[in-house]
Amino acid sequence: MPKASNHPADQGVNNSKADNEPENFEHALSELEALVTNMESGELTLDESLKAFERGVKLARRCQTELKHAEQKVQMLNADGTIENFDDISDGE
Numbered sequence: 001m002p003k004a005s006n007h008p009a010d011q012g013v014n015n016s017k018a019d020n021e022p023e024n025f026e027h028a029l030s031e032l033e034a035l036v037t038n039m040e041s042g043e044l045t046l047d048e049s050l051k052a053f054e055r056g057v058k059l060a061r062r063c064q065t066e067l068k069h070a071e072q073k074v075q076m077l078n079a080d081g082t083i084e085n086f087d088d089i090s091d092g093e
């Protein structure tokens with residue numbers, strides 16, 4: 001059985017064939033942040049960087065989808081029945 005690597009360049013890079021889906025938005029975002037940190041370190045090989053980038057794109061899409069669903073829920077739950085853009089809400093503060 002191969003020994004798990006503790007090398008920093010291997011942390012946050014999913015080398016398995018099947019992507020393990022994070023259980024929620026927070027885990028997906030945390031994994032994405034770790035990938036970015038590892039890629040910015042400059043210690044990944046080209047192959048590791050490409051795998052990290054591919055995984056990062058999948059995680060970013062997952063996060064975007066979950067944020068869009070949350071936005072839709074907020075719009076539906078608006079107390080007075082009107083739909084406001086989030087930009088309009090933040091401008092009013």
